Amino acid sequence: MALTLDERPKVTLKERTTKVNESLKASQAWNSIFRPGSIFRKGYTDSPRNRSYVIMNSVLYHLHPVKVKRHAVKVSYTLCLGGLSFFLFILLTVTGIFLMFFYRPTATNAWQDIQSLQTSVTFGLMVRNMHRWGAHLMVLSTFLHMSRVFYHGAYKAPREFNWVIGVILLTLTLLLSFTGYLLPWDQLALWAVAVGTNMMGYSPVIGSQVRFVLLGGVEIGAETLLRWYVLHVLLFPFITVIFLAVHFWRVRKDGGISGPL
Amino acid sequence: MTEIPEHLLKRAQAARDKAATETGSPDSAGAPPADSRIPEALLNRSKAAKEGGGVAVAERVATGVVAVAPNGNAPIGTGPGGHTQRLLTVVKSGSIQDVKAVPVDKVHTWPHLLGPEFVSALACTAFLFVFSWFVNAPLLQAANFNQTPNPSKAPWYFLGLQELLTMFHPMIAGVTLPGVALVALILTPYMDRNPSNKPEDRKFLTSIFTVHLMFWAVLVIIGSFFRGPGFNFVFPWVEGIFFEL
Numbered sequence: 001m002a003l004t005l006d007e008r009p010k011v012t013l014k015e016r017t018t019k020v021n022e023s024l025k026a027s028q029a030w031n032s033i034f035r036p037g038s039i040f041r042k043g044y045t046d047s048p049r050n051r052s053y054v055i056m057n058s059v060l061y062h063l064h065p066v067k068v069k070r071h072a073v074k075v076s077y078t079l080c081l082g083g084l085s086f087f088l089f090i091l092l093t094v095t096g097i098f099l100m101f102f103y104r105p106t107a108t109n110a111w112q113d114i115q116s117l118q119t120s121v122t123f124g125l126m127v128r129n130m131h132r133w134g135a136h137l138m139v140l141s142t143f144l145h146m147s148r149v150f151y152h153g154a155y156k157a158p159r160e161f162n163w164v165i166g167v168i169l170l171t172l173t174l175l176l177s178f179t180g181y182l183l184p185w186d187q188l189a190l191w192a193v194a195v196g197t198n199m200m201g202y203s204p205v206i207g208s209q210v211r212f213v214l215l216g217g218v219e220i221g222a223e224t225l226l227r228w229y230v231l232h233v234l235l236f237p238f239i240t241v242i243f244l245a246v247h248f249w250r251v252r253k254d255g256g257i258s259g260p261l
Numbered sequence: 262m263t264e265i266p267e268h269l270l271k272r273a274q275a276a277r278d279k280a281a282t283e284t285g286s287p288d289s290a291g292a293p294p295a296d297s298r299i300p301e302a303l304l305n306r307s308k309a310a311k312e313g314g315g316v317a318v319a320e321r322v323a324t325g326v327v328a329v330a331p332n333g334n335a336p337i338g339t340g341p342g343g344h345t346q347r348l349l350t351v352v353k354s355g356s357i358q359d360v361k362a363v364p365v366d367k368v369h370t371w372p373h374l375l376g377p378e379f380v381s382a383l384a385c386t387a388f389l390f391v392f393s394w395f396v397n398a399p400l401l402q403a404a405n406f407n408q409t410p411n412p413s414k415a416p417w418y419f420l421g422l423q424e425l426l427t428m429f430h431p432m433i434a435g436v437t438l439p440g441v442a443l444v445a446l447i448l449t450p451y452m453d454r455n456p457s458n459k460p461e462d463r464k465f466l467t468s469i470f471t472v473h474l475m476f477w478a479v480l481v482i483i484g485s486f487f488r489g490p491g492f493n494f495v496f497p498w499v500e501g502i503f504f505e506l
Binding site: 048051065066069071075084091107111112114118126132143147151154159163167171178181185189190194198200202204207259261 | 385386436456
């Protein structure tokens with residue numbers, strides 16, 4: 001008995017993984033995904049042609065070209081900062097939509113809604129935390145992205161105008177963050193915004209008018225909450241998406257990312 | 262070995278038989294087939310050329326060679342040296358199109374760019390998830406217009422501005438300086454006429470930028486951690502931190 005066990009050929013890890021791999025590829029589930037005409041229209045085997053098709057045959061073609069400069073994929077050059085800012089924007093949209101289900105932008109309900117979101121909604125506190133920390137992280141990553149671009153001299157010809165769009169996007173990020181800051185309607189929100197908007201009133205000529213329009217009155221109040229809510233969930237994200245589209249399109253039209261140094 | 266279905270084999274056999282009967286037909290002897298798509302006029306002209314009437318000198322010399330064309334040795338119109346093409350002129354690509362592109366070392370976006378992008382997005386989500394698991398977002402008392410907290414601070418990214426307010430008139434600190442900074446940022450690519458992006462060629466500008474960055478960071482840090490009640494200067498290790506994110 002012992003002898004027969006020893007005589008049996010030893011199965012190495014590699015053989016075992018190969019076997020698992022083969023049985024996986026023979027399985028019904030695998031074939032239903034990679035069968036031509038299914039999720040992958042033409043099936044998928046790793047070949048240069050198919051690597052091109054992954055981009056060319058999908059919506060990703062709007063974002064990425066089929067091929068990029070070899071140096072452009074170096075994480076040490078971009079630190080992924082621009083991409084992460086965009087990803088955080090998506091993450092904030094998703095968590096923000098979740099929050100919208102539980103929030104009413106009125107002076108009587110706002111704070112209470114946040115309070116009950118945290119205490120009686122499943123994952124409510126978690127999602128609110130992610131939204132808040134994600135927002136701070138986005139301000140930080142956008143700012144770091146701008147610094148990275150500056151230090152690489154990436155704003156130089158032919159990318160001058162894309163830098164301008166980038167500065168606008170940074171401003172929009174700050175505005176998005178600042179308008180969201182008021183929404184919990186707690187002491188922190190109210191007085192932080194009071195300090196912020198007081199500065200606005202000092203702008204020459206149109207300062208007090210702009211302030212009046214933004215606040216919906218001479219002082220912060222219930223009107224302000226509704227206005228900033230609409231700005232935060234609708235207007236600024238809308239403008240941001242448009243500028244993001246132009247920003248990404250220009251990255252490609254201006255010849256991909258800059259460098260190498 | 263794959264099995265070929267019966268009906269396909271039959272069809273192939275039928276096609277082969279048909280082809281065999283057609284090659285045996287008198288049509289293939291040399292004259293063009295009756296259903297030729299070449300216009301009558303062209304056929305006549307080529308026949309005339311073969312007989313040597315009204316053609317270019319070069320082609321007339323080649324008549325001997327051309328005569329054997331129907332046998333399949335050389336195509337019609339073969340030159341004196343047996344060449345089948347003539348060189349008219351050479352046009353260098355630079356004269357008709359501006360070739361700027363130099364070969365660039367490129368890699369496929371999938372998987373070389375999408376891979377790292379996906380991983381970094383995953384890492385970012387994981388970080389945010391874990392951080393949110395342990396640290397709760399602040400929610401103070403409900404807003405109360407009659408109770409001003411001391412100190413009241415703007416969000417952290419505006420604390421640099423608030424710090425400037427302690428030094429200058431609000432008109433300057435709140436409007437002029439940030440306005441100038443924003444305009445300067447926007448105009449940077451149009452004012453910086455140095456075409457090089459090498460760090461060693463840009464020492465002046467990078468140092469200017471770094472100085473401003475540091476100046477701004479110091480203002481934000483002072484505003485965040487070194488300002489206590491009444492926005493007076495405090496040391497955080499003495500009086501504590503008056504700061505909420």
